[in-house]
Amino acid sequence: MSSQGLALSNRLRYLAWRVRRIDVGSVLERARETAHAHRKWTPAVVVDMLWSAGFRQVGFQDYVDYDFAILNRAERATYMTHPVSNEISQKYDHPDYRGLFQDKVEFDRTFSEFLRRDWMVVEEGNADAVRAFAEKHGTIVTKEPVGQAGTGVHRYHAADVSDWDEFHRDLLSRGELLIEEVIRQHADLAAVCPGTVNTTRVTAFFDGEKTHILAMAQKFGRGAVSDQMTFGGFYTMLDENGHAVGAGYDSHSHVHEKHPDSGFVIADFQLPMIDQVKEFVDQVARVVPQIQYVGWDIVVTPDGPVLVEGNWGAGVYENKPSVTGIRTGHKPRYRAAIGF
Known part of the structure; x- marks a missing residue:
């Protein structure tokens, strides 16, 4: 992907799209919450959010979730954002094959051997x-x-x-x-939340020869059928060895040093079978090579990784500086693998 591939024309289209659809009330609410959390002046945060959205391709929720209010320009530049991620999806996920990922029945048919259930x-x-x-x-x-x-x-x-x-x-x-x-998860995952199957989101890019792992996040549920935030779930980022980099958090300003139900210290979490997980991602990424950029949801079981689903619109999971103390994101990995 050339440097122009995600540049002026796309940014102008995104800016026009945001202007047409902007929810002023929602922006103000987010700005007030952010200003209160980081002791900033609300009008300054509003201006910064709008500027970042229009000219830096930073979604309003990205700005909040990744603590852009306390980051400098160089630090912000290291963060992957949803608008940029969406452009990568549009460019590298062929429209003719997206239906295999959007329709869960078609997905199970296509990836049946990797479901292992x-x-x-x-x-x-x-x-x-x-x-x-x-x-x-x-x-x-x-x-x-x-x-x-x-x-x-x-x-x-x-x-x-x-x-x-x-x-x-x-x-x-x-x-x-x-x-x-129902998937039977590994004991190390069940120790955190036994009532929900806790998935690992592995965002990856297949360049036609090699599968690049761009980011890994571990999601944890609260006993419901899903570990998504709509069910009370949260996540923590994992390092390249599968270890949590800090506490858990969500997009609703909730921070979890420990799992609210089990008391497990989130920063102590280690994803089991990390080498097998990486090999597994490489295998599934080659099944439909026309869909190059995918957010894979995987669960580690006692017998190894199994596939839950693949998201061609990969979404973004990133580090939260106010929780982890780490003030950089994963965008350099994306650039190195994809070339934008």
């Missing part, structure tokens, strides 16, 4: 198959084919179902068409 599709007339699947596994997870941030994901226990025909009809009517076996 049972799954099935709910269809007209297969209530008996649904019952057999659920009773075999005891607890199941259902998913709507298209959803994000954990929406459309549900958990059911076979013992709670009394009428399987009705259960089947309800799944069809709600569009919960994908059923999966």
Whole structure:
């Protein structure tokens, strides 16, 4: 990607898009919260947020989440942001193949050998198959084919179902068409939160020959079916060896030195089987090479890594300076791998 690939024309389009859609109330609220947290003057923060959004491709939530109010220009330049990430996705993830990642049923078909768990599709007339699947596994997870941030994901226990025909009809009517076996996570992950399958987000770029790992984040749930923030989850960044760089945090100003339920010290977390995780990411990245830039959600089990999903719009997970004390981000890795 040339230096011009993410430059003037894209920035002008982004600026025009932001101007048309700006939510003034939301910006002011974020600015006030940021100013209060970092003892800054609110009007100055507002101006800085708008300037950063329009001319530095920094999303408003990026500005808040990554503590841009306390960073200097050089430090800010090291952070990956959502607008830049989106441009990379648009450039390097071929439109003809994005559907394989957007549709969870198609994703499971495409990456079946890497799921390493049972799954099935709910269809007209297969209530008996649904019952057999659920009773075999005891607890199941259902998913709507298209959803994000954990929406459309549900958990059911076979013992709670009394009428399987009705259960089947309800799944069809709600569009919960994908059923999966619940993943059994590694004991080191269960020690932090046993009630949720805790996923590792590995953002990677496949250049046609080599898979580059750009960033790793460990997400933790709060006992719900998903570890996403909409379910109360949070994350911590991992270093290249899979060790947490600090406490956990989310986009709602919550910081977790310890897991609120288990008491586990987040900074002590070490992702097990880190070498196997890296090898696994390289394997899955080669399945659909037309989608080069992906945020892979992986879970380490006692038998090794398994795949949950891949996000062609990879999103961004970054370091939070006020929590970790680290005032640099991962953008240099992105530049080295992708060349922008």
